[in-house]
Amino acid sequence: MLLAIDAGNTNVVFALFDGDDIRARWRIATDARRTADEYVVWLRQLLELEGLELNTVDAVIIGTVVPRALHNLTVLSEKYFGVTPLVAGRGAAEWGVALDVEQPDSVGADRVLNVIAAHQKYKQDIVIIDFGTATTFDVADYEGAYKGGVIAPGINLSLDALVGKTAQLPRIALESPESDNVIGTTTESQMLIGIFWGYVAMIEGLVARTKAQIGRPTKIIATGGLAVLFDEHTDVFDHLESDLTLQGLHFLYQRATHAK
Known part of the structure; x- marks a missing residue:
């Protein structure tokens, strides 16, 4: 089986x-x-819960936006799975899509993987x-070329900054508001309205501007852990794809191995 590893800034996701x-x-x-030793202790237990063993894994592909994490994930693959991992964007697993931006080397692996999977x-x-x-908002044209995008603070980062930089605002849970009301009557409700509905307004505004700039029929695809939360409160998304980055890794692996 293929183990796809998506190393992000907050979590590392392993998909079998x-x-x-x-x-x-x-x-x-x-x-x-x-x-690598710490990873394998954790992974061995999780594999056993699925009725599997380490030797079930016979191929590994890694995509990472944390360069320092790559070494230990590579050691994990070689030492415990006995395979040399493919690394997204390198060698046999090169992107295979045009990065039509001023600094293509600075584009995060996860963003390119999302584009690859969505274009397929x-x-x-x-x-x-x-x-x-x-x-992140990432734009690709009908030929699959990455054209650029937008980077905005994640909603949890925004909430952390709001609470951390003020003296009296309390920590609140990020959750779906009980109503569409945007006039809060308590400090907590006003904070939730500002964070949540403010974020929805940003999404809708940037999508409208981006579609107008593209000028052609455009699919809007949402992914990531909080996509479901926002999908319930806006109609701008055409599709929800929770495993887009992992699907991009799987596609790169398939292409690399079939090309041999």
Whole structure:
């Protein structure tokens, strides 16, 4: 089976592919200092819960936006799975899509993987909104070329900044508001309205501006952990794709191995 590893700024996600399907997925907090030995103790237990062993994994592909994490994930693959991992964007797993921006080397691996996976599905102009540590808007044209996008603070970062930089505002839970009312009567409700509905307004405003700039029919795709929360309160998303980055890793692996 293929183990696809998506190392993000907040979490590292491990997904075990059985053919084209994800058999299991697990996540652990990102820590670039975490060693291969620490990873394998955790992974072995999770594999056993699925009735599997370490030797079930016979291929590994890694995509990371945390360069310091790559070494230990590579050691994990070589030492415990006995395979040399493919690394997204390098060698046999090169992107294979045009990065039509001024600094192509600075584009995060997760963003390119999302574009690759979305283009394989929709074959038209697309905007991908990924709700992660940051919220990113990525634009690709109908040929699959990455054209650029937007980076905004993630909603949890925004909430942390609001609470951390003020003396009297309390910590609140990020949750779906009980109503569409945007006039709060308590400090907590006013904070939730400002964070949540303010974020929805940002999403809708940027999507409208981006679609107008593209000038062609465009699919809007949402991914990331909080996408479901916002999907309930806006109609701008055409599709919800929770595993887009992992699907991009799977596609790169398939292409690299079929090309041999």
